[in-house]
Amino acid sequence: MLLLTVVYLQEKQGKMSWANIKQIKFIILMSISCGLLYLHITFTHKVPHCTCGHCHVEKHHDAWFSERFNASYHPLMTRNSSHVSTETFLWWQHIQLRTAGWNEYRNAVDKLFQIIPDKELYMDGCPDCCRVCSVVGNSGNLKNSRYGPLIDFSDFILRINRGPTKGYERDVGSKTTHRIIYPESAVDVDNSTHLVMFPFKVLDLEWLISVFTTHTVKRANTPVKSTIKANLSLVSVVSPSFMKYVHYQWLQNHGLYPSTGFMTIVMALHICDKVRVFGFGADKNGNWDHYFEKTPPFYRTGGHGGTFEYATLKELHKRNKIEFYTRW
Ligand SMILES: *[C@@H]1O[C@H](CO)[C@@H](O)[C@H](O)[C@H]1NC(C)=O
Ligand SMILES: *[C@@H]1O[C@H](CO)[C@@H](O)[C@H](O)[C@H]1NC(C)=O
Numbered sequence: 001m002l003l004l005t006v007v008y009l010q011e012k013q014g015k016m017s018w019a020n021i022k023q024i025k026f027i028i029l030m031s032i033s034c035g036l037l038y039l040h041i042t043f044t045h046k047v048p049h050c051t052c053g054h055c056h057v058e059k060h061h062d063a064w065f066s067e068r069f070n071a072s073y074h075p076l077m078t079r080n081s082s083h084v085s086t087e088t089f090l091w092w093q094h095i096q097l098r099t100a101g102w103n104e105y106r107n108a109v110d111k112l113f114q115i116i117p118d119k120e121l122y123m124d125g126c127p128d129c130c131r132v133c134s135v136v137g138n139s140g141n142l143k144n145s146r147y148g149p150l151i152d153f154s155d156f157i158l159r160i161n162r163g164p165t166k167g168y169e170r171d172v173g174s175k176t177t178h179r180i181i182y183p184e185s186a187v188d189v190d191n192s193t194h195l196v197m198f199p200f201k202v203l204d205l206e207w208l209i210s211v212f213t214t215h216t217v218k219r220a221n222t223p224v225k226s227t228i229k230a231n232l233s234l235v236s237v238v239s240p241s242f243m244k245y246v247h248y249q250w251l252q253n254h255g256l257y258p259s260t261g262f263m264t265i266v267m268a269l270h271i272c273d274k275v276r277v278f279g280f281g282a283d284k285n286g287n288w289d290h291y292f293e294k295t296p297p298f299y300r301t302g303g304h305g306g307t308f309e310y311a312t313l314k315e316l317h318k319r320n321k322i323e324f325y326t327r328w
């Protein structure tokens with residue numbers, strides 16, 4: 001359109017009259033209208049689903065992925081989804097061999113939803129956008145990685161346990177939208193960060209209630225903080241059904257139960273359109289240090305099926321379901 005206008009202007013050069021100028025104005029107005037109409041059509045008729053260019057869940061059928069991924073499991077607990085099956089409750093009750101019963105569990109859940117929101121979070125599928133998530137683990141392989149800007153360039157940045165950003169921005173980024181914790185690993189978060197707790201026992205639910213109310217729970221498996229800073233309207237708890245699903249469906253029962261890091265990655269597969277994974281696995285010399293501290297000798301992956309989890313992550317990467325950044 002603009003090109004046509006220019007050509008027209010050139011043709012008319014030399015013999016400009018008042019009438020011609022009117023015509024030119026008309027043409028310019030038409031050009032602008034066409035441009036606006038084009039923009040309108042482009043932006044109101046967006047592809048209805050994920051616009052990432054590549055969506056892990058919707059992409060062509062992948063048998064390996066479909067055997068594991070089941071969209072009917074929602075990661076975060078609501079009052080409704082807290083009514084788990086007996087089988088799930090028994091699995092959950094036994095992972096840490098603490099056998100608080102169903103009544104204690106129900107009491108804790110009831111109290112919990114009096115203080116935290118009872119919402120089906122993130123299950124909207126974010127239909128008109130592409131939710132890019134970065135899951136940031138604590139591996140020493142982040143050291144000197146310079147992944148910071150790439151990590152920060154995400155909609156959700158999920159950090160696990162204590163993993164700090166201050167002083168490590170160049171390698172791990174500076175933003176945190178979600179802090180994933182369990183009581184023994186809890187840290188303070190700012191007033192806009194979502195706090196997501198993995199409960200491994202009824203006491204963990206009681207701890208979460210206590211840190212925002214009575215401050216009486218001071219010990220779980222190890223001493224725990226009796227108070228933490230967080231915005232209560234942004235606190236949520238992962239559902240035991242989801243944890244069991246990850247153990248059975250994704251890890252085929254390897255390990256006692258899945259690691260927090262692995263469960264966070266599967267959670268991201270459920271709530272994001274694109275998942276990037278940083279800071280998982282050993283560094284290139286086979287060390288399992290954290291990027292911010294030396295870990296004790298023989299520190300590995302606790303009771304988790306670490307090797308199986310790692311192999312699953314590599315398979316997800318191979319199948320374009322996650323982008324797995326290891327630097328080597
Ligand atoms: C997904 O999980 C639900 C709930 O456990 C189950 O009913 C359904 O059959 C599963 N779907 C597939 C494809 O495995
Ligand atoms: C809980 O389940 C009931 C009945 O199935 C439903 O009406 C209600 O909307 C659900 N609540 C939430 C928060 O999902």
Ligand SMILES: *[C@@H]1O[C@H](CO)[C@@H](O)[C@H](O)[C@H]1NC(C)=O
Pocket residue numbers: 191192231232233234
């Ligand atoms: C807590 O988060 C909500 C929701 O994002 C926000 O509206 C509110 O201002 C936050 N509270 C504080 C104290 O920052």
Ligand SMILES: *[C@@H]1O[C@H](CO)[C@@H](O)[C@H](O)[C@H]1NC(C)=O
Pocket residue numbers: 190191192
């Ligand atoms: C949230 O925290 C920021 C920075 O710590 C502070 O400036 C802001 O006032 C807080 N917002 C609310 C609503 O408390």
